[in-house]
Amino acid sequence: MSRLIPFIGFLLLAGLLGFGIWWNTGHDQTAIPSPLINKPAPDFKLPLLYEPTQTATRESLLGKPYLLNVFASWCIECGVEHPVLQAAAPTLGVALVGYNYKDAPDDAKAWLATHGNPYSLLMADTSGQTAIDFGVYAAPESFLVDAHGVIRYKHIGPITPEVLDNELKPAIAALPQEPR
Amino acid sequence: MNPTRKRRLIVVLLVVAAATVAVGLGVFALQQNMNYLFTPSQVQSGAASNHKTFRLGGMVKAGSIQRSKTSLLATFTVVDADGAMPVEYTGILPDLFRDNQSVIATGHMDNAHFVATEVLAKHDETYMPKELKDAMAKAHKDKPMQEGSDAGGSP
Amino acid sequence: MTPELGQIALILALLLALAQSILPIVGAWKNNGAMMAVARPAAFGQGFFVVMAFVLLVWAFLHFDFSVQYVADNSNLALPWYYRITAVWGAHEGSMLLWIFILNVWTLALAFFSRQLPEAFAARVLGVLGIISVGFLAFILFTSDPFGRLIPMPPDGGDLNPVLQDPGMTFHPPVIYMGYVGFSVAFAFSIAALLGGELEQAWVRWARPWTNIAWAFLTCGIVAGSWWAYAELGWGGWWFWDPVENASFMPWLVGTALIHAQAVTEKRGSLRAWTILLSIFAFSLSLLGTFLVRSGVLTSVHSFASDPRRGLFILCFLIFVVGGSLLLYALRAPKVAGGKPFAVVSRESAILVGNLMFTVAAAMVLLGTLFPLIGDALNLGKISVGPPYFGLLFPLLMLPIVLLLPFGPYLRWGKGEPQILKRVMLRALLAAMACAIVAAFFVDGKLKAIAGVAAAAWVAVGVLLYIVKRWREMPRGRRYPAEMAGMLFAHAGVAIFLIGVLLSESLSATSDVRMAPGETKTIGGYDFRFDGVRETQGPNWRADQGTVTVTRNGKPVAVMQPQKRTYTREQIQTESAIDPGVTRDLYVALGEPMDKQHIDGAWALRLYYKPFIRWLWFGGLMMMLGGFVSACDRRFRVRRTAIVDVAEPMHASVLAENRT
Numbered sequence: 001m002s003r004l005i006p007f008i009g010f011l012l013l014a015g016l017l018g019f020g021i022w023w024n025t026g027h028d029q030t031a032i033p034s035p036l037i038n039k040p041a042p043d044f045k046l047p048l049l050y051e052p053t054q055t056a057t058r059e060s061l062l063g064k065p066y067l068l069n070v071f072a073s074w075c076i077e078c079g080v081e082h083p084v085l086q087a088a089a090p091t092l093g094v095a096l097v098g099y100n101y102k103d104a105p106d107d108a109k110a111w112l113a114t115h116g117n118p119y120s121l122l123m124a125d126t127s128g129q130t131a132i133d134f135g136v137y138a139a140p141e142s143f144l145v146d147a148h149g150v151i152r153y154k155h156i157g158p159i160t161p162e163v164l165d166n167e168l169k170p171a172i173a174a175l176p177q178e179p180r
Numbered sequence: 181m182n183p184t185r186k187r188r189l190i191v192v193l194l195v196v197a198a199a200t201v202a203v204g205l206g207v208f209a210l211q212q213n214m215n216y217l218f219t220p221s222q223v224q225s226g227a228a229s230n231h232k233t234f235r236l237g238g239m240v241k242a243g244s245i246q247r248s249k250t251s252l253l254a255t256f257t258v259v260d261a262d263g264a265m266p267v268e269y270t271g272i273l274p275d276l277f278r279d280n281q282s283v284i285a286t287g288h289m290d291n292a293h294f295v296a297t298e299v300l301a302k303h304d305e306t307y308m309p310k311e312l313k314d315a316m317a318k319a320h321k322d323k324p325m326q327e328g329s330d331a332g333g334s335p
Numbered sequence: 336m337t338p339e340l341g342q343i344a345l346i347l348a349l350l351l352a353l354a355q356s357i358l359p360i361v362g363a364w365k366n367n368g369a370m371m372a373v374a375r376p377a378a379f380g381q382g383f384f385v386v387m388a389f390v391l392l393v394w395a396f397l398h399f400d401f402s403v404q405y406v407a408d409n410s411n412l413a414l415p416w417y418y419r420i421t422a423v424w425g426a427h428e429g430s431m432l433l434w435i436f437i438l439n440v441w442t443l444a445l446a447f448f449s450r451q452l453p454e455a456f457a458a459r460v461l462g463v464l465g466i467i468s469v470g471f472l473a474f475i476l477f478t479s480d481p482f483g484r485l486i487p488m489p490p491d492g493g494d495l496n497p498v499l500q501d502p503g504m505t506f507h508p509p510v511i512y513m514g515y516v517g518f519s520v521a522f523a524f525s526i527a528a529l530l531g532g533e534l535e536q537a538w539v540r541w542a543r544p545w546t547n548i549a550w551a552f553l554t555c556g557i558v559a560g561s562w563w564a565y566a567e568l569g570w571g572g573w574w575f576w577d578p579v580e581n582a583s584f585m586p587w588l589v590g591t592a593l594i595h596a597q598a599v600t601e602k603r604g605s606l607r608a609w610t611i612l613l614s615i616f617a618f619s620l621s622l623l624g625t626f627l628v629r630s631g632v633l634t635s636v637h638s639f640a641s642d643p644r645r646g647l648f649i650l651c652f653l654i655f656v657v658g659g660s661l662l663l664y665a666l667r668a669p670k671v672a673g674g675k676p677f678a679v680v681s682r683e684s685a686i687l688v689g690n691l692m693f694t695v696a697a698a699m700v701l702l703g704t705l706f707p708l709i710g711d712a713l714n715l716g717k718i719s720v721g722p723p724y725f726g727l728l729f730p731l732l733m734l735p736i737v738l739l740l741p742f743g744p745y746l747r748w749g750k751g752e753p754q755i756l757k758r759v760m761l762r763a764l765l766a767a768m769a770c771a772i773v774a775a776f777f778v779d780g781k782l783k784a785i786a787g788v789a790a791a792a793w794v795a796v797g798v799l800l801y802i803v804k805r806w807r808e809m810p811r812g813r814r815y816p817a818e819m820a821g822m823l824f825a826h827a828g829v830a831i832f833l834i835g836v837l838l839s840e841s842l843s844a845t846s847d848v849r850m851a852p853g854e855t856k857t858i859g860g861y862d863f864r865f866d867g868v869r870e871t872q873g874p875n876w877r878a879d880q881g882t883v884t885v886t887r888n889g890k891p892v893a894v895m896q897p898q899k900r901t902y903t904r905e906q907i908q909t910e911s912a913i914d915p916g917v918t919r920d921l922y923v924a925l926g927e928p929m930d931k932q933h934i935d936g937a938w939a940l941r942l943y944y945k946p947f948i949r950w951l952w953f954g955g956l957m958m959m960l961g962g963f964v965s966a967c968d969r970r971f972r973v974r975r976t977a978i979v980d981v982a983e984p985m986h987a988s989v990l991a992e993n994r995t
Binding site: 198 | 676677679684687688691692695698699702706716717718719720721723724727728731732847848849908909924926927929941
């Protein structure tokens, strides 16, 4: 019987390691929630990409929920996420607002011309100043803002089909039911 | 007692003695050195009040890093979803330390701020700062790779 | 075309590994000579294809074949050729290929040198190694293909992780894998013995040189890793109790216990079941190390990109191999305590105490390493135990071993002679105290340093006295057989290591300082003058390079040039400057500029004075040398005749050993 002790000990260890794998797939050890979640989005006033004389502000976007998508023409990952967004935009249930980050307007327009433009509104932050208030560190990042201008969900990195189905859509479904 | 039995008894006694000492020491050492990780909001809600030394984890608030003009003292704010905690640290910050970086600081509370004795920065693989643009555009690939480059420095 | 060839080579290797694992084991069971005879050709064939795959990947790196995803990820046009070779094992996929490559090196060596072993036994050993090969080849092919294509081919690639762009990294992974993987041979011998129900312990003698060589490689790998951490991570430390370091250290602790237990089993027949168990543990811990590094279950300085699928695969393999062998152990391990009886004061007892300490230490390290996971599992919160836990327990566990060390060679098998032991103890004690008193004057009363000198003297005098004794009493040519010489080397290495650890830990002076150009700071009697920072360039990096001029009492000592490098992909890497010396290292690392806009202004600098630190690596290398030397002992060379004579209960060498 005592010869079985190592085997039993090992089974316990294996159980612990199995738990570790399971736990890590569900919990990102490094993930730290954005300080902005459930907080009002920061104030901003940004020119539109195609009509630089007009601006969009936090207030002008109030009343309807929207997904703010930070992208740039220099960002390779954005090219990965773009087809996903483009396919999902019509059925998303919220407006897709583009946030062009640290980009030359001509580059951005050329990029959108080749890749397609799923955005219902496009703002340009050429200097990246406003992005600091949003805590944007790099592109792509996406913020889900509800009708009251409160950030409800944030995703860092490209939106993949998995992220779309498992995180973004549930987050949209969980928005307070209001006229969309 | 025949020699085989005697030997077996010695072996058993040795094992039992060693195991007892080891378990006792192990429990003691674990109790002394358990190191909890808290986020600023947990600290503010009093979760860390029973722990003299603990690890504070969160993101460096953008624009909060300040260096003293005369010494190696650095102050910055670590934030999480619902809280913020000012941190003081004297020494050299890791290579990857910057705004919006996930960091883990080890230290203790001194009144309302946290005094860190050690700061570790974790590289986040999903980030792609604009500065990488040129190198990345050249490489033209669909996957930023940063395998295991979180060696910001473990002391 | 090359990548596809590599892939085909791996698939063929997998098929041959399957043949190598199933046929010989079944053949040995059914006593079918033809099936057993498959083992060697299959091993040679598998080796051929694995070497081919490995060479093809090296080729792809040397020829900038960026159409291979792995090459494109880990190298670029600016990377020098020697780092393009090390890039082969710079990330997950390639390092697995290195793993299997080295497993094949061991298998080939075994296939070559095992012709003198009984046929069935050799077939089983090669079969077990084949099973391990199957697991890892399948792992590579299904989860981590190094030859995956990248279409379209990019004009230039990514970069090798800059922390790996260091000469130490060139040989650290291959050497440490030689050790890790080498324990698979001891493991295979044990499993073969269990499968075959070997009643005699002859197989232990055949396993010993292989175990010693694997252990020596692992020792060397750990020394190299520690040196790399010291030189490259910029923190001046040599051991961090990081999960991945622990992953290599646990097999070493158990392996150290194993090489001693094997000596007991081979010569006296005692501890047979324990020896088998230890060889299973040593290899299991190597596998566990692989699991920890690659599953992302624990975060660490050197974790590879984690992927739960890979973790799951290794875990399943771990359960199959380790669970299977422990079950086999439970069913087949020798039930009767065999061997010759031994008294409380005997070499067996001393080795047993050492064995227990090493095993408990390994368990302690395992507990500390997995503690964050246990915290998650029991919902205790985010907990970890830091270096203080290990720093408290480890020395306590090693203390009995250090105290017993001088007596080892003097203790006889079976029953030791107390008078001789008392004499040794008295002399060693006197020497230790004398050295401690002398040392006390030099280290201004630092207890740890004094203890280090005393412990080193204690061990060293024990070793020296024995060397003198053999010289006097034995006829020429028989004084120091290789096995004994190896033991003496390794034990002397312990003394040197103790000096290095305890003196450098207690006497080091560290200072993180802010220095403007022209400013001088004094540490450990050395004056460090900061001469400012300027920009410089390397083949694939640019750097801020500081100049620090060190003088002592006005005499120049060294000009040190620490760097803060920025590699192709904007990764920042601190490159410290080290002025080495026998009695001290000086170490300077650049922190950051106080004003980011003006790098020619004041900087944060880290200055160290580290006395005797080199001794700890030198001690480690002595231990390694001991492992290699003892493996060369003529007794271990298996000859046909030898097999007959080991079946006898006591052979000549044991008698000779007893007479001394």
